[in-house]
Amino acid sequence: MDRREKIALGVAVAGHGVLFGLLSVGFLATPNPLKLSHPPIDISLVPDVALEQTSPTPNQPPAPSVAPDQGAPEEAAAPKAESAPEPEPAPEPAPPEPAPKPAPAPKPAPPKPAPEPVRAPAPKPAPAPKPVPKPQPRPKRPTPAAEPAKPQPKVAAKPAPAPAKAAAKPSPAKPAAAPAKAKPDAKPAAAKPAATKGEGKSATATAAKPRGSRLGADFLKGLSDTPSPAKAAAAPAAKMGAQAAANIGSAIKRQVQPCANRQVSPGPGAERIRVAINLRLNRDGSLASRPRVVGHTGVDDENRRYVERVDDLAIATFVGCSPLRDLPPELYDVPNGWSNFTLRYNLLG
Amino acid sequence: MNPVFNMDAATLSPVALFLQADVVVKLVMLGLLAASIWTWAIIIAFVGRLRRTRREMARFERDFWKADDIDAFHKAEASLDIPSARVFAAGVQEWRRSTAHEPIDRDGTRERLATAMGAASALEIDKLSDRLNVLATVGSVAPFVGLFGTVWGIMRAFTGIASAQNSSLAVVAPGIAEALFATAIGLFAAIPAVIAYNRFSHGVNKVEASLHRFADGFHTTLSRQLDGAR
Numbered sequence: 001m002d003r004r005e006k007i008a009l010g011v012a013v014a015g016h017g018v019l020f021g022l023l024s025v026g027f028l029a030t031p032n033p034l035k036l037s038h039p040p041i042d043i044s045l046v047p048d049v050a051l052e053q054t055s056p057t058p059n060q061p062p063a064p065s066v067a068p069d070q071g072a073p074e075e076a077a078a079p080k081a082e083s084a085p086e087p088e089p090a091p092e093p094a095p096p097e098p099a100p101k102p103a104p105a106p107k108p109a110p111p112k113p114a115p116e117p118v119r120a121p122a123p124k125p126a127p128a129p130k131p132v133p134k135p136q137p138r139p140k141r142p143t144p145a146a147e148p149a150k151p152q153p154k155v156a157a158k159p160a161p162a163p164a165k166a167a168a169k170p171s172p173a174k175p176a177a178a179p180a181k182a183k184p185d186a187k188p189a190a191a192k193p194a195a196t197k198g199e200g201k202s203a204t205a206t207a208a209k210p211r212g213s214r215l216g217a218d219f220l221k222g223l224s225d226t227p228s229p230a231k232a233a234a235a236p237a238a239k240m241g242a243q244a245a246a247n248i249g250s251a252i253k254r255q256v257q258p259c260a261n262r263q264v265s266p267g268p269g270a271e272r273i274r275v276a277i278n279l280r281l282n283r284d285g286s287l288a289s290r291p292r293v294v295g296h297t298g299v300d301d302e303n304r305r306y307v308e309r310v311d312d313l314a315i316a317t318f319v320g321c322s323p324l325r326d327l328p329p330e331l332y333d334v335p336n337g338w339s340n341f342t343l344r345y346n347l348l349g
Numbered sequence: 350m351n352p353v354f355n356m357d358a359a360t361l362s363p364v365a366l367f368l369q370a371d372v373v374v375k376l377v378m379l380g381l382l383a384a385s386i387w388t389w390a391i392i393i394a395f396v397g398r399l400r401r402t403r404r405e406m407a408r409f410e411r412d413f414w415k416a417d418d419i420d421a422f423h424k425a426e427a428s429l430d431i432p433s434a435r436v437f438a439a440g441v442q443e444w445r446r447s448t449a450h451e452p453i454d455r456d457g458t459r460e461r462l463a464t465a466m467g468a469a470s471a472l473e474i475d476k477l478s479d480r481l482n483v484l485a486t487v488g489s490v491a492p493f494v495g496l497f498g499t500v501w502g503i504m505r506a507f508t509g510i511a512s513a514q515n516s517s518l519a520v521v522a523p524g525i526a527e528a529l530f531a532t533a534i535g536l537f538a539a540i541p542a543v544i545a546y547n548r549f550s551h552g553v554n555k556v557e558a559s560l561h562r563f564a565d566g567f568h569t570t571l572s573r574q575l576d577g578a579r
Binding site: 004005007009011012013015016020023024025 | 362363364365382385386387388389390391392393394397
């Protein structure tokens with residue numbers, strides 16, 4: 001390194017020192033951010049899933065039957081209890097009926113359960129002196145019946161059998177066995193919404209209407225003053241109401257939307273197919289089992305050949321975007337809770 | 350630290366960015382800063398040397414072709430530190446050795462003259478372009494070194510995000526800014542180095558070409574002289 005290079009090195013060092021010095025004192029500093037005339041407001045996003053319970057109070061024990069006119073509708077008891085009454089051979093005071101769920105549960109009514117109750121009714125009326133069978137077939141399955149036109153005839157038939165259990169237990173076998181138990185204290189009030197549909201059609205439905213005046217003297221047989229143990233203990237604290245169900249449904253749809261957006265419509269008209277899909281969820285929002293397609297609507301000649309493909313896409317959508325998050329935990333295992341949730345889904349939203 | 354210096358990372362202050370950086374990034378930055386200084390030292394020195402060399406070569410060759418007596422010219426000018434003068438001296442020396450004894454081997458003398466002057470000019474070019482390899486190395490490697498520093502710094506920034514459980518921009522930004530500063534310094538060193546390397550390569554090539562031209566012309570002159578020297 002000769003003298004000239006040493007000079008050059010000195011110049012280079014000096015030049016770098018000057019440049020970095022200038023930068024350090026803010027020569028090229030970013031100007032201060034503009035001043036806002038209004039200070040920013042904090043915004044927090046509130047989950048739009050309803051967390052309220054539709055029926056916050058636990059069900060109360062049924063009122064003890066003391067009077068012959070007990071057959072009259074007990075309005076108070078009806079709405080609260082959702083739990084499935086265990087049918088005991090002894091005619092037990094009917095536990096509060098499951099409140100009719102206005103919620104249009106997406107489940108299409110399986111054709112199966114309907115036929116059985118229909119059959120059962122005949123035997124019952126004979127053994128049970130009570131003319132006031134409860135039309136409680138409000139079990140979950142029947143709920144769907146409310147929407148589509150087809151299930152209606154069944155609903156009409158059901159009230160007669162009064163399979164109280166059906167509410168809790170979907171198994172068709174029970175209602176048949178249970179009918180004998182027609183509950184003395186019928187809760188027509190609860191049953192009404194369902195019954196109204198069928199009234200005109202079936203004679204049994206109309207028969208259900210008569211009130212306490214026709215009760216036999218022994219209608220209190222098996223009743224006690226004490227609250228029935230079966231139901232009160234097991235009753236859930238709340239049930240999920242229609243609004244909450246709808247909110248959970250939309251929350252789930254919103255969460256699977258990214259996956260839904262990836263699905264390509266298999267063909268024209270496929271987006272009209274609405275798939276009723278049943279999700280069995282764990283408490284953490286993951287899928288307990290593979291989603292099942294339990295029904296379709298909107299199938300016509302044009303899109304019939306896409307049904308299977310749409311089923312696959314729908315299942316893939318829910319599988320792909322699980323686990324679901326932020327679903328209200330308190331509505332997990334209440335009746336109709338989202339542990340077993342059915343919702344409608346169609347392509348493109 | 351001088352209080353005049355603004356230590357806020359938002360001011361683009363190199364000192365602040367340097368002091369906040371990870372040790373690996375600091376090493377990268379220091380190395381690149383040294384490379385930048387060395388590059389500029391070479392550039393400044395080389396510009397002067399190249400300019401002076403070309404000017405003196407032009408003057409020497411002009412004087413040479415004007416000179417009537419090569420021996421006298423050789424005595425006056427051959428000791429100068431000019432590539433052309435060295436080549437000239439090498440040619441004259443070889444000429445004197447080859448023509449010292451009778452009989453003269455003309456073909457062998459021509460060949461030796463060409464070889465001696467070619468070797469001399471190659472040596473001069475080698476000396477002239479000595480530092481260019483540094484420029485080439487800095488120009489090609491500095492961006493990668495800077496990129497390494499950036500990658501390292503960003504990895505560290507992400508680790509910080511993971512440990513802070515907070516991905517807000519205020520947490521991420523300083524780390525990324527200081528990491529990017531490493532790339533900035535790398536480019537800062539590399540760009541002048543690449544430009545200077547190309548420019549100086551071109552200059553050295555021109556010097557080499559003119560040196561060869563001079564050597565060929567001198568060889569031609571000597572060769573003609575050899576024919577008449579019987």
